Amino acid sequence: MKNLFSKPAYFLGITFILFSLTWGNEIRSKAPNFTTEDLDGRKVELKTVLPSGPVLISFWATSCKPCIQELSAVQKFYTEYKKKGFEVLAINVDGPRSLSAVKPKVKGLKWEFPVLLDTNKDIYRKYQVLGIPHTVIVDQNGDIRYTHTTYRAGDEKLIQKKIDELLGEQPTETSKSEGEKSGK
Amino acid sequence: MGNKSVFRDTVNNSLNMINLQKPATDTGILPLPPGEREYSFPVHEGHPLQETALSLFAIRYFSFIILFSSFLITFSLISYSAAQDTEPNTFGISATNQLEYSTDNKSHQDIFHNWTDLDLNYGIYAANLRYEAHQPDDLGKTWQRLSFRNLQLTSEPFAITAGNYYVIIGRGLILRSYENRDLRYDNNLDGVKGIVDFEGFNLTLLGGTAMGRYERLTDPLQAADGKISATDWLTLGGSYLRTHITDLGLVRLYGGNAKLSLPHLDLYAEYAKKDNPPGEYLQYKDGEGKYLSANIYASGAALTFEYKDYMRFDFSNQDVTFNNPPALTREHIYTLLNRHAHILDLSDERGIQAEITTSPAEQLSILVNHSYTTDRKNRLLFTEVYGETEYDIKDKATVKAGFSRMENRDKDEPGAPYWLAPIVDLTYDLNPTNSVNFILEHLWTSKFEGKVTFYEQILSLSLSHSPIASLTFAYERTTEWKTKQDWSGKKNWFMTTLDLTVGDNHNLSLGVGSRRKGKVCSGGICVDKPALDGFEIKLLSRF
Numbered sequence: 001m002k003n004l005f006s007k008p009a010y011f012l013g014i015t016f017i018l019f020s021l022t023w024g025n026e027i028r029s030k031a032p033n034f035t036t037e038d039l040d041g042r043k044v045e046l047k048t049v050l051p052s053g054p055v056l057i058s059f060w061a062t063s064c065k066p067c068i069q070e071l072s073a074v075q076k077f078y079t080e081y082k083k084k085g086f087e088v089l090a091i092n093v094d095g096p097r098s099l100s101a102v103k104p105k106v107k108g109l110k111w112e113f114p115v116l117l118d119t120n121k122d123i124y125r126k127y128q129v130l131g132i133p134h135t136v137i138v139d140q141n142g143d144i145r146y147t148h149t150t151y152r153a154g155d156e157k158l159i160q161k162k163i164d165e166l167l168g169e170q171p172t173e174t175s176k177s178e179g180e181k182s183g184k
Numbered sequence: 185m186g187n188k189s190v191f192r193d194t195v196n197n198s199l200n201m202i203n204l205q206k207p208a209t210d211t212g213i214l215p216l217p218p219g220e221r222e223y224s225f226p227v228h229e230g231h232p233l234q235e236t237a238l239s240l241f242a243i244r245y246f247s248f249i250i251l252f253s254s255f256l257i258t259f260s261l262i263s264y265s266a267a268q269d270t271e272p273n274t275f276g277i278s279a280t281n282q283l284e285y286s287t288d289n290k291s292h293q294d295i296f297h298n299w300t301d302l303d304l305n306y307g308i309y310a311a312n313l314r315y316e317a318h319q320p321d322d323l324g325k326t327w328q329r330l331s332f333r334n335l336q337l338t339s340e341p342f343a344i345t346a347g348n349y350y351v352i353i354g355r356g357l358i359l360r361s362y363e364n365r366d367l368r369y370d371n372n373l374d375g376v377k378g379i380v381d382f383e384g385f386n387l388t389l390l391g392g393t394a395m396g397r398y399e400r401l402t403d404p405l406q407a408a409d410g411k412i413s414a415t416d417w418l419t420l421g422g423s424y425l426r427t428h429i430t431d432l433g434l435v436r437l438y439g440g441n442a443k444l445s446l447p448h449l450d451l452y453a454e455y456a457k458k459d460n461p462p463g464e465y466l467q468y469k470d471g472e473g474k475y476l477s478a479n480i481y482a483s484g485a486a487l488t489f490e491y492k493d494y495m496r497f498d499f500s501n502q503d504v505t506f507n508n509p510p511a512l513t514r515e516h517i518y519t520l521l522n523r524h525a526h527i528l529d530l531s532d533e534r535g536i537q538a539e540i541t542t543s544p545a546e547q548l549s550i551l552v553n554h555s556y557t558t559d560r561k562n563r564l565l566f567t568e569v570y571g572e573t574e575y576d577i578k579d580k581a582t583v584k585a586g587f588s589r590m591e592n593r594d595k596d597e598p599g600a601p602y603w604l605a606p607i608v609d610l611t612y613d614l615n616p617t618n619s620v621n622f623i624l625e626h627l628w629t630s631k632f633e634g635k636v637t638f639y640e641q642i643l644s645l646s647l648s649h650s651p652i653a654s655l656t657f658a659y660e661r662t663t664e665w666k667t668k669q670d671w672s673g674k675k676n677w678f679m680t681t682l683d684l685t686v687g688d689n690h691n692l693s694l695g696v697g698s699r700r701k702g703k704v705c706s707g708g709i710c711v712d713k714p715a716l717d718g719f720e721i722k723l724l725s726r727f
Contacts, residue, residue: 029276029277029278030274030276030305032305032310035381040445041413041416041417041419041443041445042416062515063515063516063517064517065517095356095360095362095508096352096354096355096356096360096508096509096510097510097511097512097515098515099355099477099510100452100477100479100488100490100510101488101539103450103479103481103486104479104481104486104487104488104539104541105541107481107486107541108484108486108541108542108543108549110543119352120350120351120352120360120361120362121350121362121363122350125312125350126303128278128279128280128301128303128726130280130282130724130726131691131724146688147688147689147726148651148685148688149685149691149724150683150685150691152619152648152649152650152651152654153611153613153617153618153619153648153650154616154617154618154619154650154651155650155651157616157617157650158650158651
């Protein structure tokens, strides 16, 4: 600790702490589009799902206990919200070692939302995920409206509140035309 | 620091040792002119690889040049077609920062890691940059650099990346390039990758050099991977890869895979062969890898069965391991069970893993897992039987109990140990935003035919308040007076960690106390994490 400021990376880190504490909370960057396979090998593309309503993207793995707790908590309100246009894309980041355990795990948990595979973490990197569980809520315009890393029991209430807010908003013309373009 | 990484390098080391122990003339290595070390691999007289430096250059770089030229042509064509598109492009920028700092009161050692990632997007173009600083890293080395930079162009059905990238072929038998920051592992490739994905047909062509722990290899590799979905339920694939291994020569891998998806059955099979240059040692002979996975589903139950057979299939150069096939051992979420994980040895191992999951009642789930790995002489390397049951008391509590019996004959586990490990994991929801979690891990060890027995315990209590904070107290104890992992004589460790969510974009973790040195494993690769007796801070930020 003696030469704290003589080391550039330390200084960089401290700058980042100050920077992050002063930075606003609202994130409105565009959600990167992606195409990947679901558990049955069908291709799913984000931009074809967006026009129907807000999408919750959740990164998880079979060995991540809080990830499973979070998605199981989301499942409790998924069926009701799906009717309003809400969708969940649960992106599994298990590597080749535990890939074969993913589908049995999902069947056992009785999740009804699509589970997508990201075996070499390509989507994980696109979304700059630093740890799981990591949740992203994307609105119908394709803007990222909420991100959250880690899960504590009760966090699903906050997620539900954010989705309620987005379901109250109307889609813009851009998202409508994108949906028409993609044929959905 | 004195800590030592436990990368899967058995064969790599043995190859290097053979070359060191025997004079060059004995091993058949041709005398080389000074400064030509990069072409130094054992070649017998008369072998086709005994060529001039010029032809070697052509072999090694020709396909790379072709690939790069193709990239430039395709890049221009896609850029032109994108320019015709009247849809407005939007510019996006996002950044993240991951900082980890710890200071140890006893060793007076500071460890600092910082990763800054910056992504830029404009229409079909994207650029990724990463700056890393380690001052010092876990091994005591100080370094910082721009470790990752690339330019991507995506216009369906094409995607091209120039610069650094990651890739996996099949289930990783032939090639897996990936990053795992927990293991401080990153073998990204630097070169060009092109993908065509159209109507059930997928082709990936790539070329580049792989990153080692501190230095990038000079030998480029080239690979092609194709996949075709003949029907909704059948996909067939094939791959080819070639590269030069320092001190060995041209190595080629090729293989095929098939995937079958039916309503109650999923099957995946992959076979890969590795061609080495001929040599007088067993390690230089050709190798092969086989992997099979089957999932069967029936009325609330699922059975997974996997089979592996790896023979002389280690594919590495210096400190870079190119492939990472499935290890077929369970990846646990509990610390003590993961501490004695099997380290995959691709030179000689085969085995099975079977797992059954079932939910006999709505709130009850049961899992049973068995893995068994031997060498080709049927000598046991690793086996485990693990059972777990979980009962969910709706919106009130979750009760989980598990039990494991493991045997590990890895070379770094002396005394042929076996372990018995009961686990209890309880979560109680005080109200919709507050909960308590208690975990008891107990690991009983017996080795040297029962002459040495001891146990280790971890007790952890977490209090969490959604969505802001959680506080964890973790206590570990052992009755072992001296262990291979920790020779300090210390028997008790206590750590307090406060995790805070700051706004939507920042996660701060502060830890004070002591934590035991131990193995952290993922995907058959393990590293020893240093002990801590002091303070640590972790900060994840998004901008």
